[in-house]
Amino acid sequence: MREFRAAWIPTVGNSCWPSKPTLSVAEQKAELIALLDRAAALKLNAVVFQVRPACDALYRSDIEPWSEYLTGAQGKAPSPLYDPLEFAVAEAHKRGLELHAWFNPYRARHFNAKSPVAANHVSRTRPELVRTYGRYLWLDPGEPAVQDYSLRVVLDVVKRYDIDAVHFDDYFYPYEEKGPDGKELPFPDDVSWQRHGAKSGLSRNDWRRRNVDTFIQRVNQAVHAEKPWMKFGLSPFGIWRPGHPPTIKGYDPYEKLYADARKWLVEGWCDYMAPQLYWAIDPPAQSYPVLLKWWAENNPQRRHLWPGINSLKVGDGPTGWKPSEIVRQIELARDITPAAPGVIHWSHSALMKNTDLQLALGREAYRQPALPPAYPWLPNRAPGKPTAKLTVKGQQGTLTWTPAPTGEAFRWVVQVREAGDWKTQILPRGQMALRFETLPEAVAVQGVDRNGHAGPAVVLQKGR
Structure with a gap:
């Protein structure tokens, strides 16, 4: 949103x-x-x-x-x-x-x-x-x-x-x-x-x-x-x-x-x-x-x-x-x-x-988080695709990611699919890890610049 x-x-x-x-x-x-x-x-x-x-x-x-x-x-x-x-x-x-x-x-x-x-x-x-x-x-x-x-x-x-x-x-x-x-x-x-x-x-x-x-x-x-x-x-x-x-x-x-x-x-x-x-x-x-x-x-x-x-x-x-x-x-x-x-x-x-x-x-x-709207007339400095890793321990997992060398993320959008439904979290730029008590079916991470321009997402799927 x-x-x-x-x-x-x-x-x-x-x-x-x-x-x-x-x-x-x-x-x-x-x-x-x-x-x-x-x-x-x-x-x-x-x-x-x-x-x-x-x-x-x-x-x-x-x-x-x-x-x-x-x-x-x-x-x-x-x-x-x-x-x-x-x-x-x-x-x-x-x-x-x-x-x-x-x-x-x-x-x-x-x-x-x-x-x-x-x-x-x-x-x-x-x-x-x-x-x-x-x-x-x-x-x-x-x-x-x-x-x-x-x-x-x-x-x-x-x-x-x-x-x-x-x-x-x-x-x-x-x-x-x-x-x-x-x-x-x-x-x-x-x-x-x-x-x-x-x-x-x-x-x-x-x-x-x-x-x-x-x-x-x-x-x-x-x-x-x-x-x-x-x-x-x-x-x-x-x-x-x-x-x-x-x-x-x-x-x-x-x-x-x-x-x-x-x-x-x-x-x-x-x-x-x-x-x-x-x-x-x-x-x-x-x-x-x-x-x-x-x-x-x-x-x-x-x-x-x-x-x-x-x-x-x-x-x-x-x-x-x-x-x-x-x-x-x-x-x-x-x-x-x-x-x-x-x-x-x-x-x-x-x-x-x-x-x-x-x-x-x-x-x-305000049940769901929201990104501010983008400013199309201001410079687009959307971050590149981050690299991500899901470390599995039993039924739990820890997602970590690293920014791309191009662009700078002001926020991170993390989307998590569980039981077929996607849920969104918006995280500050300094947070690049997320822990799961149960492994999600899939996760996607993308960076957003400070003018709301979103970069490409990296997607990880369970079992792949």
Whole structure:
């Protein structure tokens, strides 16, 4: 089976990991391992891990300060020193999970930040790039130097870490803040507008959209230039614009966030898009399937379309959903995008805390393991045929295999035939042995590269 199965792991505000900024390094590692163990146990195949919440870093960086969400003080390194992103990548890959590094490209300080700003934070090193907006600090997307700065941050991680993808969510220009009088505050970009936009021939709103478009396009090009196999994913607000399709009402990120997500999808400026479809299946006018079908109809480049779904809504008080809602949403994604289905759960906390949801996923939606869909437009580095040996001892056996000299497997697919039925296991690249209590009738082993391209299988049959 092919299906993308992922969950977001937010770090901002200690909302998922680490659970609080006072944890020891050992406790941080234990929490992260528990998250990844749960993802693997539920047969997910990826996690989306937030590494840059607000111009800070959950990794060793020479550009931005350590995040306060790690240690309680921005700029303070974990002690004993370790690199959370390096650790997360290694532990995810041990479990056959992809790790998508999630960046917030423009937010410079969150309203829930408690510690003083570090000396090497961009608001102190490059204050001309930063705007105060309501309760936030925000990089001004209208300044070309902001694009250069955030792109430098992204590429630093792409170059130094074995991540599988770069990921942005829905924060571009900020969601509206209100002043003391309750009125919406304008974003304070008069300086950049006069310097870069006023003579562009565009309206201010169109100029803002172009700023975001240009940055998205630059990141897509730069990531693939550095590592052609790496994925770039976007997770915008779930509605492109009210009235698209006609029954849809509500927030307009095109006008408010200056995010033209349909354009990004139409142009193919990402490898997957995960619109945040946090609505229920019913009522039908403003619903998950109506929106997902609309996005699928506006995908001429056939990029992967994996909706974000609101798993935290399950059991959330009197208006909460039943687990069956999430199972049905997963099934609808399979029906609406059958060639390459998938979803991303918001957030991993729901998969840790909600036992009913865990049981529903394990017994219904995710009974069988799944490989992520392949990316036909990215390089095909499918591994060659491995060599395999089945060592027999009585009625038991041990299967071992060795990679081919060509290509590199990111995962192994092992298919086992017993009583005429084939069963599939998906194993991480470091596991190249499997023990059987009773000898199977046949086994097949094939490698799969990190973009889902499968190589030829070696097949062993009992008694041959």
